[in-house]
């Protein structure tokens with residue numbers, strides 16, 4: 666599977682980079698966009714994957730009305746970091762995860778700007794190109810924490826701002842790339858120590874959650890429980906060293922906003 670999907674994701678990346686000035690459409694919510702390149706990459710990947718894996722089902726960002734079952738399913742984000750992409754910030758990734766029995770078994774993420782291919786299989790470790798990945802082991806006061814701002818959900822702006830304010834004095838610093846995938850790859854590679862967003866979707870985190878876990882990190886729902894792949898969640902990923910501490914701070918911030 667790894668070899669076949671490597672070829673597909675690299676060809677999909679060439680297609681993504683071919684659009685010099687892609688058409689951009691609003692999806693209706695605040696700052697939520699799709700470009701013609703997102704649709705072209707998704708169509709290409711679903712076409713190729715369904716030829717190679719005829720039994721597979723699909724859940725993809727630019728699709729509609731798809732429901733996850735226990736059957737082997739690819740969960741695809743054709744471009745994670747769509748706004749970065751059409752603003753030419755060179756900070757976007759293609760993500761292909763696969764779940765079976767609603768649990769991730771395979772993940773591949775490609776950064777076409779840095780030619781970095783991330784890959785994980787359950788029980789076989791996490792990799793970036795030929796390098797094995799391991800999460801960092803920093804205490805919170807030395808940690809870099811990635812923050813997803815949840816730009817599409819206006820009702821979460823206050824919670825996100827209060828989370829930033831609570832963490833900034835406790836961690837070394839906060840980062841915001843505009844690609845959840847990229848932030849999660851950084852956690853897996855030990856280049857940062859945690860990442861959270863109060864609402865993320867399975868295509869944003871499916872492949873990257875497996876990558877973080879296979880690199881020795883932890884992922885879960887900020888408010889408690891495991892990551893689910895049939896609906897979006899408040900998603901937290903971190904090194905094993907700071908996961909509980911980070912979760913406790915974020916839960917406290919959430920509780921402070923409850924009536």
Ligand code: IPD
Nearest residue numbers: 744745746747813814843844845
């Ligand atoms: C978005 C990015 C962003 C995050 C959003 C995601 P998209 O993905 O990962 O960092 O804040 O929640 O939806 O829409 O560019 O594929």
Ligand code: CA
Nearest residue numbers: 726742744745
């Ligand atoms: Ca996307």
